[in-house]
Amino acid sequence: MARYIFVTGGVVSSLGKGLSSASLAYLLKSQGYKVRIRKMDPYLNVDPGTMSPFQHGEVFVTDDGAETDLDLGHYERFTNITAKKSDNITTGRIYSDIIKKERKGKYLGKTVQVIPHVTDRIKEFIKGDIKNEDFVICEIGGTVGDIESLPFVEAIRQFSNEVGRQKSLFIHLTLVPFLKSSDEIKTKPTQHSVKELRSLGIQPDIVICRSQKPIPLDQRKKISLFCNVSIDNVIETVDVRTIYEAPISFYNEKIDKQVLKFFKLKPRKKVNLIPWKKITKSVLNNKKIVNIAIIGKYVNLKDAYKSLDEALIHGGISNNVKINLIRIESDNLKSNQIKKLLKNISGILIPGGFGKRGTEGKISAINFARKKKIPFFGICFGMQMAVIEFARNVLKIKKAGSSELDKKCYPVIGLLNEWNKDGKLIKGTNKELGGTMRLGLYEAKLRHNSLIKKIYNSSTIFERHRHRYEVNINLKDKFESKGMIFSGISPDGKLPEIIELKNHPWFVGVQFHPEFKSRPLTPHPLFSSFIKAAKFYK
Ligand code: GLN
Secondary structure, eight states: OOOOEEEOSSSSSSSSSHHHHHHHHHHHTTTTOEEEEEEEEESSSSGGGGOOOHOOOOEEOTTTTTTEOOOOHHHHHHOOOOGGGGGGGHHHHHHHEEEEHTTTTTTTOOOOOOOIIIIIHHHHHTTTOOSSSEEEEEEESSOOOTTTTHHHHHHHHHHHHHHOOOGGEEEEEEEEOOEOOOOOOOOOOHHHHHHHHHHTTOSSSEEEEEEESOOOOHHHHHHHHHOOOOGGGGEEEOOOOOGGGGHHHHHHTTHHHHHHHTTTTTOOOOOOHHHHHHHHHHHOOOEEEEEEEEEEESSSSTTTTTTHHHHHHHHHTTTOOOOEEEEEGGGOGGGGGGGHHHHTEEEEEOOOOOOSTHHHHHHHHHHHHHEEEHOOEEEEEHHHHHHHHHHHHHHHOOOEETTTTTTTTTEEEOOOOEEEETTTEEEESSSTTTTOEEEEEEEEEEETTTTHHHHHTEEEEEEEEEEEEEOOGHHHHHHHTTTTEEEOOTTTTTTTEEETEEEESSEEEESSOOGOOOOOOOOOHHHHHHHHHHHHHH
16 A cells, blocks of 8 residues: 655745655655655646746646646656646645536535535545555645645645554655854744644654755754654755755655655665766766757746756756856847847747747747757747748748737638547637647657657657647648748648758757656757757857
8 A cells, every 4th residue: 555745845935845755756766666746736726727937937747738836847857757637736626626516416415615525635636546656745835824725734634544644654844044143043933834734733754954054963953852853854955056966965864764764664776876966967067058048938937947947957968068048038039139139149949938928029039040040949839939930031921920929910820729639629719728728748750851850769759738729731831842841740640740940950849848858867859959959059
Protein backbone atom coordinates (compact mmCIF):
# COMPACT_ATOMS: atom_id res chain seq x y z
CA MET A 1 0.00 0.00 0.00
CA ALA A 2 1.13 3.52 -0.79
CA ARG A 3 2.52 5.80 1.87
CA TYR A 4 1.38 9.41 1.80
CA ILE A 5 3.51 12.50 2.33
CA PHE A 6 1.66 15.81 2.73
CA VAL A 7 3.54 19.05 2.22
CA THR A 8 2.08 22.26 3.64
CA GLY A 9 3.55 25.74 3.82
CA GLY A 10 3.55 28.42 6.46
CA VAL A 11 4.48 32.04 7.22
CA VAL A 12 4.61 33.28 3.61
CA SER A 13 3.97 31.86 0.14
CA SER A 14 6.63 31.25 -2.55
CA LEU A 15 9.00 29.45 -0.19
CA GLY A 16 9.66 26.68 -2.70
CA LYS A 17 7.22 23.96 -1.63
CA GLY A 18 7.09 22.72 -5.22
CA LEU A 19 10.85 22.49 -5.50
CA SER A 20 11.15 20.84 -2.08
CA SER A 21 8.47 18.27 -2.97
CA ALA A 22 10.09 17.63 -6.36
CA SER A 23 13.56 17.21 -4.80
CA LEU A 24 12.23 14.76 -2.22
CA ALA A 25 10.43 12.85 -4.98
CA TYR A 26 13.69 12.61 -6.94
CA LEU A 27 15.63 11.35 -3.91
CA LEU A 28 13.03 8.66 -3.14
CA LYS A 29 12.75 7.61 -6.79
CA SER A 30 16.51 7.47 -7.14
CA GLN A 31 16.61 5.07 -4.16
CA GLY A 32 14.42 2.62 -6.00
CA TYR A 33 10.92 3.66 -4.93
CA LYS A 34 7.92 4.30 -7.15
CA VAL A 35 6.70 7.83 -6.53
CA ARG A 36 3.70 9.90 -7.54
CA ILE A 37 3.56 13.62 -6.90
CA ARG A 38 0.46 15.80 -6.97
CA LYS A 39 -0.83 19.25 -6.11
CA MET A 40 -4.01 20.59 -4.55
CA ASP A 41 -4.79 24.23 -5.32
CA PRO A 42 -7.18 26.11 -3.06
CA TYR A 43 -8.52 28.65 -5.59
CA LEU A 44 -12.00 28.64 -7.12
CA ASN A 45 -11.00 28.46 -10.79
CA VAL A 46 -11.73 24.98 -12.13
CA ASP A 47 -8.22 24.98 -13.59
CA PRO A 48 -5.61 27.72 -14.12
CA GLY A 49 -6.37 27.73 -17.88
CA THR A 50 -8.47 30.87 -17.77
CA MET A 51 -6.19 32.82 -15.43
CA SER A 52 -3.80 35.47 -16.66
CA PRO A 53 -0.13 34.60 -16.29
CA PHE A 54 0.08 37.83 -14.26
CA GLN A 55 -2.13 36.15 -11.67
CA HIS A 56 -0.78 32.68 -11.64
CA GLY A 57 2.34 32.31 -13.76
CA GLU A 58 2.52 29.73 -16.50
CA VAL A 59 -0.19 27.17 -17.18
CA PHE A 60 1.54 23.81 -17.42
CA VAL A 61 0.01 21.29 -19.83
CA THR A 62 0.22 17.53 -19.28
CA ASP A 63 0.36 14.75 -21.89
CA ASP A 64 -3.27 13.90 -21.22
CA GLY A 65 -4.35 17.48 -21.83
CA ALA A 66 -4.83 18.99 -18.38
CA GLU A 67 -4.12 22.68 -17.79
CA THR A 68 -2.37 22.63 -14.44
CA ASP A 69 -0.32 24.50 -11.92
CA LEU A 70 3.26 25.26 -12.88
CA ASP A 71 4.54 23.22 -9.96
CA LEU A 72 3.67 20.12 -11.98
CA GLY A 73 6.35 21.32 -14.39
CA HIS A 74 8.91 21.28 -11.57
CA TYR A 75 7.77 17.80 -10.61
CA GLU A 76 8.22 16.49 -14.15
CA ARG A 77 11.55 18.19 -14.70
CA PHE A 78 13.02 16.91 -11.45
CA THR A 79 11.59 13.42 -11.37
CA ASN A 80 10.96 12.59 -15.03
CA ILE A 81 7.64 11.13 -13.89
CA THR A 82 4.96 12.13 -16.41
CA ALA A 83 2.26 14.17 -14.67
CA LYS A 84 -1.38 13.37 -15.33
CA LYS A 85 -4.73 15.11 -15.16
CA SER A 86 -5.33 13.19 -11.94
CA ASP A 87 -2.34 14.91 -10.29
CA ASN A 88 -3.83 18.37 -9.89
CA ILE A 89 -7.11 19.51 -8.38
CA THR A 90 -8.54 22.88 -7.41
CA THR A 91 -11.31 23.95 -5.05
CA GLY A 92 -13.22 25.04 -8.17
CA ARG A 93 -13.05 21.54 -9.66
CA ILE A 94 -14.14 19.96 -6.37
CA TYR A 95 -17.15 22.25 -5.99
CA SER A 96 -18.10 21.92 -9.64
CA ASP A 97 -18.04 18.09 -9.36
CA ILE A 98 -20.10 18.19 -6.17
CA ILE A 99 -22.67 20.63 -7.53
CA LYS A 100 -23.04 18.55 -10.72
CA LYS A 101 -23.70 15.49 -8.56
CA GLU A 102 -26.14 17.41 -6.38
CA ARG A 103 -28.12 18.53 -9.45
CA LYS A 104 -28.32 14.92 -10.59
CA GLY A 105 -29.84 14.01 -7.25
CA LYS A 106 -26.90 11.90 -6.12
CA TYR A 107 -27.14 13.27 -2.58
CA LEU A 108 -30.93 13.08 -2.48
CA GLY A 109 -32.33 13.92 0.91
CA LYS A 110 -29.02 15.13 2.32
CA THR A 111 -27.61 18.56 3.09
CA VAL A 112 -24.41 18.93 1.01
CA GLN A 113 -21.63 20.27 3.24
CA VAL A 114 -17.91 21.01 3.36
CA ILE A 115 -17.55 18.18 5.85
CA PRO A 116 -18.07 15.44 4.72
CA HIS A 117 -18.74 16.10 1.02
CA VAL A 118 -15.90 18.44 0.11
CA THR A 119 -13.40 16.66 2.33
CA ASP A 120 -14.51 13.28 0.92
CA ARG A 121 -13.93 14.54 -2.62
CA ILE A 122 -10.44 15.73 -1.61
CA LYS A 123 -9.66 12.33 -0.10
CA GLU A 124 -10.89 10.65 -3.28
CA PHE A 125 -8.41 12.80 -5.23
CA ILE A 126 -5.54 11.90 -2.91
CA LYS A 127 -5.97 8.17 -3.32
CA GLY A 128 -7.39 8.16 -6.86
CA ASP A 129 -5.52 6.72 -9.86
CA ILE A 130 -2.82 5.06 -7.74
CA LYS A 131 -1.48 1.66 -8.79
CA ASN A 132 1.57 0.29 -7.10
CA GLU A 133 3.20 3.52 -5.95
CA ASP A 134 5.31 3.35 -2.81
CA PHE A 135 4.93 7.05 -2.11
CA VAL A 136 2.33 9.66 -2.99
CA ILE A 137 3.58 13.16 -2.29
CA CYS A 138 0.75 15.73 -2.08
CA GLU A 139 1.54 19.41 -1.96
CA ILE A 140 -1.13 21.78 -0.66
CA GLY A 141 -1.04 25.19 -2.31
CA GLY A 142 -1.28 28.39 -0.30
CA THR A 143 -0.33 28.95 3.30
CA VAL A 144 -1.71 27.27 6.40
CA GLY A 145 -4.18 29.63 8.07
CA ASP A 146 -5.72 30.84 4.79
CA ILE A 147 -9.49 30.41 4.68
CA GLU A 148 -9.22 28.72 1.28
CA SER A 149 -6.91 25.94 2.36
CA LEU A 150 -8.89 24.89 5.46
CA PRO A 151 -10.89 22.05 3.80
CA PHE A 152 -7.65 20.59 2.40
CA VAL A 153 -5.92 20.65 5.78
CA GLU A 154 -9.00 19.06 7.35
CA ALA A 155 -9.11 16.41 4.60
CA ILE A 156 -5.48 15.38 5.09
CA ARG A 157 -6.03 15.20 8.84
CA GLN A 158 -8.96 12.82 8.30
CA PHE A 159 -7.04 10.91 5.64
CA SER A 160 -4.13 10.32 7.95
CA ASN A 161 -6.49 8.97 10.61
CA GLU A 162 -8.03 6.61 8.10
CA VAL A 163 -4.82 5.16 6.59
CA GLY A 164 -3.00 5.28 9.91
CA ARG A 165 -0.33 7.62 11.22
CA GLN A 166 2.41 5.17 10.23
CA LYS A 167 1.35 5.46 6.58
CA SER A 168 1.15 9.24 6.42
CA LEU A 169 3.78 11.86 7.02
CA PHE A 170 3.33 15.61 7.40
CA ILE A 171 6.00 18.01 6.22
CA HIS A 172 5.64 21.71 6.96
CA LEU A 173 7.79 24.26 5.15
CA THR A 174 8.31 27.62 6.84
CA LEU A 175 10.42 30.71 6.69
CA VAL A 176 13.16 31.34 9.23
CA PRO A 177 14.06 34.97 8.63
CA PHE A 178 17.39 36.59 9.29
CA LEU A 179 17.28 40.06 10.81
CA LYS A 180 20.20 42.07 9.59
CA SER A 181 19.85 44.86 12.16
CA SER A 182 20.21 42.50 15.11
CA ASP A 183 22.24 39.88 13.19
CA GLU A 184 19.82 37.20 14.36
CA ILE A 185 17.92 34.24 13.00
CA LYS A 186 14.29 34.29 14.13
CA THR A 187 12.32 31.12 14.87
CA LYS A 188 9.11 32.74 16.12
CA PRO A 189 7.25 32.79 12.76
CA THR A 190 7.93 29.04 12.45
CA GLN A 191 6.68 28.40 15.98
CA HIS A 192 3.47 30.32 15.20
CA SER A 193 2.93 28.59 11.91
CA VAL A 194 3.28 25.14 13.46
CA LYS A 195 0.97 26.24 16.28
CA GLU A 196 -1.60 27.19 13.64
CA LEU A 197 -1.22 23.80 11.96
CA ARG A 198 -1.58 21.99 15.29
CA SER A 199 -4.74 23.97 16.04
CA LEU A 200 -6.13 22.34 12.90
CA GLY A 201 -5.25 18.91 14.24
CA ILE A 202 -1.99 18.28 12.43
CA GLN A 203 1.32 17.74 14.15
CA PRO A 204 4.08 18.00 11.54
CA ASP A 205 6.64 15.20 11.51
CA ILE A 206 9.26 17.18 9.64
CA VAL A 207 9.72 20.94 9.53
CA ILE A 208 11.68 22.34 6.60
CA CYS A 209 13.09 25.75 7.46
CA ARG A 210 13.84 28.03 4.55
CA SER A 211 16.60 30.38 5.55
CA GLN A 212 19.09 32.77 4.02
CA LYS A 213 21.82 31.58 6.38
CA PRO A 214 22.66 28.26 8.04
CA ILE A 215 20.58 27.84 11.19
CA PRO A 216 22.77 27.46 14.31
CA LEU A 217 22.23 24.43 16.57
CA ASP A 218 20.64 26.53 19.33
CA GLN A 219 17.93 27.78 17.01
CA ARG A 220 17.33 24.31 15.65
CA LYS A 221 16.89 23.06 19.19
CA LYS A 222 14.40 25.84 19.81
CA ILE A 223 12.39 24.90 16.72
CA SER A 224 12.51 21.26 17.75
CA LEU A 225 11.30 22.09 21.26
CA PHE A 226 8.52 24.51 20.39
CA CYS A 227 7.29 22.64 17.34
CA ASN A 228 7.42 19.23 19.00
CA VAL A 229 9.60 17.74 16.25
CA SER A 230 12.79 15.75 16.85
CA ILE A 231 15.94 17.73 16.11
CA ASP A 232 16.86 15.43 13.21
CA ASN A 233 13.56 16.32 11.62
CA VAL A 234 14.29 20.04 11.61
CA ILE A 235 15.62 20.29 8.09
CA GLU A 236 17.19 23.50 6.93
CA THR A 237 17.14 24.66 3.34
CA VAL A 238 19.47 27.51 2.63
CA ASP A 239 19.08 29.45 -0.64
CA VAL A 240 20.77 27.47 -3.41
CA ARG A 241 22.88 28.99 -6.21
CA THR A 242 20.81 27.27 -8.89
CA ILE A 243 17.63 25.23 -8.52
CA TYR A 244 19.52 22.18 -9.81
CA GLU A 245 21.42 22.17 -6.55
CA ALA A 246 18.21 21.60 -4.56
CA PRO A 247 18.23 17.77 -4.67
CA ILE A 248 21.88 17.81 -3.54
CA SER A 249 21.14 20.26 -0.76
CA PHE A 250 18.14 18.24 0.50
CA TYR A 251 20.20 15.06 0.38
CA ASN A 252 22.93 16.72 2.46
CA GLU A 253 20.24 17.71 4.94
CA LYS A 254 19.13 14.04 5.03
CA ILE A 255 15.46 14.65 4.32
CA ASP A 256 15.13 11.37 2.40
CA LYS A 257 16.82 9.51 5.25
CA GLN A 258 14.38 10.94 7.79
CA VAL A 259 11.38 10.15 5.57
CA LEU A 260 12.51 6.53 5.09
CA LYS A 261 13.22 6.23 8.81
CA PHE A 262 9.70 7.45 9.61
CA PHE A 263 8.20 4.76 7.40
CA LYS A 264 10.71 2.17 8.70
CA LEU A 265 12.14 1.62 5.23
CA LYS A 266 15.66 1.28 3.84
CA PRO A 267 16.99 2.59 0.52
CA ARG A 268 16.62 0.01 -2.23
CA LYS A 269 19.52 1.53 -4.17
CA LYS A 270 22.16 4.15 -3.65
CA VAL A 271 21.00 7.65 -4.52
CA ASN A 272 22.46 9.07 -7.73
CA LEU A 273 23.34 12.75 -7.49
CA ILE A 274 25.95 12.77 -10.23
CA PRO A 275 23.68 14.31 -12.91
CA TRP A 276 22.69 17.18 -10.59
CA LYS A 277 26.31 17.79 -9.64
CA LYS A 278 27.27 17.94 -13.30
CA ILE A 279 24.46 20.32 -14.17
CA THR A 280 25.14 22.58 -11.20
CA LYS A 281 28.79 22.76 -12.17
CA SER A 282 27.95 23.49 -15.78
CA VAL A 283 25.37 26.19 -14.93
CA LEU A 284 27.71 27.91 -12.49
CA ASN A 285 30.91 27.63 -14.52
CA ASN A 286 29.96 28.17 -18.14
CA LYS A 287 31.71 31.33 -19.22
CA LYS A 288 30.45 31.83 -22.78
CA ILE A 289 27.25 33.84 -22.79
CA VAL A 290 24.55 33.66 -25.46
CA ASN A 291 22.00 36.49 -25.55
CA ILE A 292 18.49 35.31 -26.30
CA ALA A 293 15.60 37.75 -26.60
CA ILE A 294 12.17 36.60 -25.48
CA ILE A 295 9.56 38.91 -26.90
CA GLY A 296 6.18 38.55 -25.23
CA LYS A 297 3.39 40.15 -23.28
CA TYR A 298 4.13 38.78 -19.84
CA VAL A 299 7.91 39.12 -19.79
CA ASN A 300 7.93 41.20 -16.62
CA LEU A 301 6.48 38.40 -14.58
CA LYS A 302 9.12 35.89 -13.54
CA ASP A 303 6.96 32.78 -13.67
CA ALA A 304 4.89 33.54 -16.78
CA TYR A 305 7.16 31.49 -19.06
CA LYS A 306 8.63 29.17 -16.45
CA SER A 307 9.02 26.03 -18.60
CA LEU A 308 10.34 28.11 -21.46
CA ASP A 309 13.01 29.78 -19.34
CA GLU A 310 13.97 26.35 -18.03
CA ALA A 311 14.07 24.75 -21.50
CA LEU A 312 16.38 27.53 -22.73
CA ILE A 313 18.70 26.93 -19.78
CA HIS A 314 18.63 23.20 -20.63
CA GLY A 315 19.59 24.10 -24.21
CA GLY A 316 22.46 26.13 -22.75
CA ILE A 317 23.59 23.19 -20.61
CA SER A 318 23.77 20.92 -23.65
CA ASN A 319 25.87 23.51 -25.51
CA ASN A 320 28.08 24.52 -22.56
CA VAL A 321 26.94 28.11 -22.64
CA LYS A 322 25.20 30.40 -20.21
CA ILE A 323 21.92 31.84 -21.46
CA ASN A 324 21.34 35.51 -20.90
CA LEU A 325 17.60 36.02 -21.29
CA ILE A 326 16.66 39.48 -22.44
CA ARG A 327 12.98 40.00 -21.90
CA ILE A 328 11.34 42.46 -24.22
CA GLU A 329 7.79 43.62 -23.71
CA SER A 330 6.14 43.28 -27.14
CA ASP A 331 3.66 46.04 -26.40
CA ASN A 332 6.36 48.67 -26.35
CA LEU A 333 8.27 47.33 -29.31
CA LYS A 334 8.10 49.94 -32.05
CA SER A 335 9.55 48.93 -35.42
CA ASN A 336 12.05 51.83 -35.36
CA GLN A 337 13.52 50.58 -32.04
CA ILE A 338 14.01 46.99 -33.09
CA LYS A 339 17.48 47.39 -34.55
CA LYS A 340 18.72 49.04 -31.36
CA LEU A 341 16.96 46.67 -28.96
CA LEU A 342 18.06 43.52 -30.76
CA LYS A 343 21.62 44.70 -31.36
CA ASN A 344 23.60 42.08 -29.45
CA ILE A 345 21.05 39.31 -29.70
CA SER A 346 22.01 35.90 -31.07
CA GLY A 347 18.55 34.34 -31.03
CA ILE A 348 14.96 35.58 -30.94
CA LEU A 349 12.15 33.62 -29.37
CA ILE A 350 8.46 34.48 -29.52
CA PRO A 351 6.51 32.39 -27.04
CA GLY A 352 2.84 31.38 -26.82
CA GLY A 353 0.24 34.05 -26.27
CA PHE A 354 -3.33 35.17 -26.64
CA GLY A 355 -5.03 38.32 -27.89
CA LYS A 356 -4.13 41.30 -29.99
CA ARG A 357 -2.05 43.42 -27.62
CA GLY A 358 1.61 43.43 -28.61
CA THR A 359 1.18 41.44 -31.84
CA GLU A 360 2.50 44.11 -34.22
CA GLY A 361 5.71 44.39 -32.19
CA LYS A 362 6.18 40.64 -32.44
CA ILE A 363 5.60 40.69 -36.20
CA SER A 364 8.18 43.47 -36.66
CA ALA A 365 10.74 41.50 -34.64
CA ILE A 366 10.09 38.39 -36.76
CA ASN A 367 10.58 40.45 -39.91
CA PHE A 368 13.94 41.57 -38.52
CA ALA A 369 14.97 37.99 -37.62
CA ARG A 370 13.96 36.69 -41.05
CA LYS A 371 15.81 39.37 -43.00
CA LYS A 372 18.94 39.50 -40.83
CA LYS A 373 19.06 35.70 -40.66
CA ILE A 374 19.10 35.72 -36.84
CA PRO A 375 18.11 32.33 -35.36
CA PHE A 376 14.37 32.52 -34.73
CA PHE A 377 12.13 30.22 -32.73
CA GLY A 378 8.35 30.76 -32.73
CA ILE A 379 6.28 28.79 -30.27
CA CYS A 380 2.53 28.40 -30.81
CA PHE A 381 1.40 32.05 -31.07
CA GLY A 382 4.98 32.81 -32.10
CA MET A 383 4.65 30.42 -35.05
CA GLN A 384 1.30 31.96 -35.99
CA MET A 385 2.86 35.43 -35.99
CA ALA A 386 5.72 34.18 -38.21
CA VAL A 387 3.17 32.87 -40.71
CA ILE A 388 1.34 36.22 -40.70
CA GLU A 389 4.61 38.11 -41.19
CA PHE A 390 5.55 35.93 -44.14
CA ALA A 391 2.09 36.21 -45.70
CA ARG A 392 2.10 39.99 -45.45
CA ASN A 393 5.65 40.72 -46.50
CA VAL A 394 6.59 37.89 -48.84
CA LEU A 395 3.28 36.69 -50.26
CA LYS A 396 2.06 40.30 -50.24
CA ILE A 397 -1.29 39.43 -48.65
CA LYS A 398 -1.58 42.78 -46.90
CA LYS A 399 -4.64 41.86 -44.83
CA ALA A 400 -3.20 38.56 -43.66
CA GLY A 401 -4.05 37.90 -40.01
CA SER A 402 -5.59 35.53 -37.52
CA SER A 403 -9.31 35.24 -36.94
CA GLU A 404 -8.51 35.30 -33.21
CA LEU A 405 -7.38 38.91 -33.53
CA ASP A 406 -9.35 40.37 -36.41
CA LYS A 407 -12.58 38.94 -37.72
CA LYS A 408 -12.21 40.91 -40.97
CA CYS A 409 -8.67 39.82 -41.84
CA TYR A 410 -7.55 37.40 -44.52
CA PRO A 411 -7.31 34.39 -42.17
CA VAL A 412 -3.98 32.70 -42.67
CA ILE A 413 -4.65 31.52 -39.12
CA GLY A 414 -8.20 30.35 -38.56
CA LEU A 415 -10.45 28.85 -35.97
CA LEU A 416 -11.24 25.20 -35.99
CA ASN A 417 -14.33 24.73 -33.95
CA GLU A 418 -14.25 21.13 -32.97
CA TRP A 419 -11.48 18.94 -31.72
CA ASN A 420 -11.61 15.23 -31.93
CA LYS A 421 -9.41 13.44 -29.43
CA ASP A 422 -9.53 9.72 -28.79
CA GLY A 423 -12.91 9.61 -30.52
CA LYS A 424 -14.30 12.28 -28.18
CA LEU A 425 -15.51 15.58 -29.47
CA ILE A 426 -14.10 18.55 -27.58
CA LYS A 427 -15.91 21.76 -28.36
CA GLY A 428 -13.85 24.79 -29.22
CA THR A 429 -16.50 27.46 -29.65
CA ASN A 430 -16.26 30.99 -28.35
CA LYS A 431 -19.05 30.34 -25.86
CA GLU A 432 -17.06 28.34 -23.35
CA LEU A 433 -13.41 29.21 -22.99
CA GLY A 434 -12.36 26.88 -20.17
CA GLY A 435 -10.78 23.57 -21.19
CA THR A 436 -11.93 23.84 -24.80
CA MET A 437 -8.63 24.26 -26.60
CA ARG A 438 -6.70 21.63 -28.47
CA LEU A 439 -4.89 20.36 -25.41
CA GLY A 440 -2.30 17.71 -24.68
CA LEU A 441 -0.23 15.30 -26.70
CA TYR A 442 -0.75 15.11 -30.48
CA GLU A 443 1.25 13.41 -33.20
CA ALA A 444 3.00 15.12 -36.11
CA LYS A 445 4.70 13.68 -39.18
CA LEU A 446 7.97 15.29 -40.18
CA ARG A 447 9.06 15.90 -43.75
CA HIS A 448 12.13 14.19 -45.23
CA ASN A 449 15.15 16.40 -45.75
CA SER A 450 13.83 19.07 -43.44
CA LEU A 451 15.73 20.84 -40.68
CA ILE A 452 13.13 19.66 -38.18
CA LYS A 453 13.61 16.02 -39.06
CA LYS A 454 17.33 16.40 -38.61
CA ILE A 455 16.77 18.03 -35.22
CA TYR A 456 14.43 15.31 -33.92
CA ASN A 457 16.16 12.49 -35.79
CA SER A 458 12.74 10.90 -36.22
CA SER A 459 9.87 11.07 -38.68
CA THR A 460 7.11 11.02 -36.05
CA ILE A 461 6.90 13.15 -32.93
CA PHE A 462 4.44 13.70 -30.08
CA GLU A 463 4.24 17.12 -28.49
CA ARG A 464 1.91 18.99 -26.13
CA HIS A 465 -0.55 21.53 -27.48
CA ARG A 466 -2.58 24.37 -26.02
CA HIS A 467 -4.27 26.50 -28.65
CA ARG A 468 -7.54 27.14 -30.41
CA TYR A 469 -6.38 28.40 -33.82
CA GLU A 470 -4.49 26.72 -36.67
CA VAL A 471 -2.48 27.75 -39.71
CA ASN A 472 -4.68 27.48 -42.80
CA ILE A 473 -3.55 24.31 -44.62
CA ASN A 474 -5.12 25.50 -47.89
CA LEU A 475 -2.33 28.03 -48.24
CA LYS A 476 0.44 25.44 -48.00
CA ASP A 477 1.50 25.49 -51.68
CA LYS A 478 1.52 29.28 -51.78
CA PHE A 479 3.81 29.48 -48.75
CA GLU A 480 6.07 26.68 -49.90
CA SER A 481 6.56 28.17 -53.38
CA LYS A 482 8.15 31.20 -51.65
CA GLY A 483 10.30 29.26 -49.19
CA MET A 484 8.24 28.76 -46.03
CA ILE A 485 8.02 24.98 -45.67
CA PHE A 486 5.31 23.21 -43.71
CA SER A 487 7.72 20.58 -42.45
CA GLY A 488 5.50 18.99 -39.79
CA ILE A 489 1.84 18.13 -40.33
CA SER A 490 -0.80 16.22 -38.36
CA PRO A 491 -1.20 12.57 -39.49
CA ASP A 492 -4.51 13.36 -41.23
CA GLY A 493 -2.72 16.03 -43.28
CA LYS A 494 -5.03 18.82 -42.10
CA LEU A 495 -3.09 20.75 -39.50
CA PRO A 496 0.29 22.40 -40.06
CA GLU A 497 2.37 21.73 -36.96
CA ILE A 498 5.80 23.09 -37.93
CA ILE A 499 7.07 25.70 -40.36
CA GLU A 500 10.65 26.46 -41.35
CA LEU A 501 12.37 28.75 -43.82
CA LYS A 502 14.44 27.35 -46.64
CA ASN A 503 16.90 30.19 -46.97
CA HIS A 504 17.63 30.87 -43.36
CA PRO A 505 20.12 29.17 -41.02
CA TRP A 506 17.57 28.54 -38.23
CA PHE A 507 13.99 29.77 -38.51
CA VAL A 508 11.49 27.37 -36.98
CA GLY A 509 7.91 27.79 -35.79
CA VAL A 510 6.02 25.08 -33.94
CA GLN A 511 2.30 24.98 -33.16
CA PHE A 512 2.95 23.03 -29.95
CA HIS A 513 4.86 23.75 -26.75
CA PRO A 514 8.12 21.78 -26.73
CA GLU A 515 9.22 23.52 -23.53
CA PHE A 516 6.88 21.32 -21.48
CA LYS A 517 8.88 18.23 -22.38
CA SER A 518 12.39 19.54 -21.82
CA ARG A 519 14.27 18.19 -18.80
CA PRO A 520 17.56 19.35 -17.30
CA LEU A 521 18.92 15.82 -17.60
CA THR A 522 17.55 15.39 -21.15
CA PRO A 523 17.28 18.80 -22.85
CA HIS A 524 14.73 19.04 -25.64
CA PRO A 525 16.36 18.70 -29.10
CA LEU A 526 14.65 21.85 -30.41
CA PHE A 527 16.10 23.97 -27.63
CA SER A 528 19.55 22.37 -27.93
CA SER A 529 19.51 23.03 -31.67
CA PHE A 530 18.22 26.61 -31.32
CA ILE A 531 20.90 27.49 -28.77
CA LYS A 532 23.56 25.82 -30.90
CA ALA A 533 22.52 28.00 -33.85
CA ALA A 534 22.55 31.08 -31.59
CA LYS A 535 25.97 30.13 -30.21
CA PHE A 536 27.46 30.14 -33.72
CA TYR A 537 25.57 33.20 -34.92
CA LYS A 538 28.02 36.06 -35.63
N1 GLN B 1 -3.83 32.24 -29.17
C1 GLN B 1 -3.38 31.20 -30.05
C2 GLN B 1 -4.41 30.11 -30.21
O1 GLN B 1 -5.28 29.94 -29.37
C3 GLN B 1 -2.05 30.62 -29.58
C4 GLN B 1 -2.13 29.97 -28.24
C5 GLN B 1 -0.77 29.72 -27.62
O2 GLN B 1 0.23 30.34 -27.97
N2 GLN B 1 -0.70 28.83 -26.67
O3 GLN B 1 -4.36 29.38 -31.18
